[in-house]
Amino acid sequence: MTDMVWAHVDDVPVQRFTEGITLRRLWEGPSDSKSYVVDIAPGAAWPHLDVHEPGPEEVFVVSGVFNDGVRDYPAGSFIHCPAGSSHVPQSATGCRLFVFYPAG
Numbered sequence: 001m002t003d004m005v006w007a008h009v010d011d012v013p014v015q016r017f018t019e020g021i022t023l024r025r026l027w028e029g030p031s032d033s034k035s036y037v038v039d040i041a042p043g044a045a046w047p048h049l050d051v052h053e054p055g056p057e058e059v060f061v062v063s064g065v066f067n068d069g070v071r072d073y074p075a076g077s078f079i080h081c082p083a084g085s086s087h088v089p090q091s092a093t094g095c096r097l098f099v100f101y102p103a104g
Contacts, residue, residue, distance in 0.1 A: 005027055007026045007027065009024055009026070009037050012024040012025065012026060012037070017038075018044075018046070018047050019044065020040065020041035020042075020043065020044025020045075021038065021039070021040050021041070021044050021046065021089075022038070022039045023036050023037075023038055024036060024037040024038075024039075029103070030103065031103035032101070032103060033100075033101060033102050033103040034100075034101050035098065035099065035100045035101070036097075036098075036099045036100075037062075037096060037097070037098060037099075038089075038096070038097040038099050039094075039095075039096050039097075040064075040066070040089065040090065040091040040094060040095050040096075040097070041091075041094050042091065042092065042093055042094040043091075043092065044090065044091065044094075045088060045089070045090035046088050046089040046090060048088075049086050049087075049088060050086060050087055050088065050089055051084075051085075051086040052081050052082070052083055052084065052085050052086065053083065053084065054083060055083050055101060055102060055103070056080065056081055056082050056083050056085075056101075056102060057080075057081040057099060057100070057101055058078070058079070058080050058081070058099070058100045058101075058102070059073075059078070059079040059081070059097050059098070059099050059100075060077070060078050060079075060097065060098040060099075060100075061073050061074065061075050061076065061077045061078075061079075061095060061096075061097055062075065062095075062096040062097060062098055063075050063095060063096045064091055064093055064094045064095030064096060065091060065092065065093050065095055066079075066089070066090075066091055066095045066097060067089075067090050067091055067092065068087035068088065068089060068090075069087050069088035069089075069090065070087070075095075
């Protein structure tokens with residue numbers, strides 16, 4: 001079990017992405033695969049279109065309600081965004097997301 005890697009979200013440094021949106025990188029693996037916890041404050045939105053290149057993005061809504069610019073996803077929702085897809089992440093009420101980028 002020496003190859004296992006773990007992190008607790010409260011121990012990971014917070015990176016401010018933009019006003020009301022923070023990122024915490026939990027893990028980075030081979031071929032640029034990585035995972036984050038993303039917190040979106042109430043009323044915050046991604047500042048531009050989020051295009052998934054070169055690979056996909058997978059999102060699990062941990063708490064709150066996430067909106068991709070088209071629809072709301074309540075806590076417990078899983079969203080697979082294939083390579084080439086796009087959205088504008090935002091939340092009217094605030095949310096916490098687990099975001100995974102598989103190797104591209």
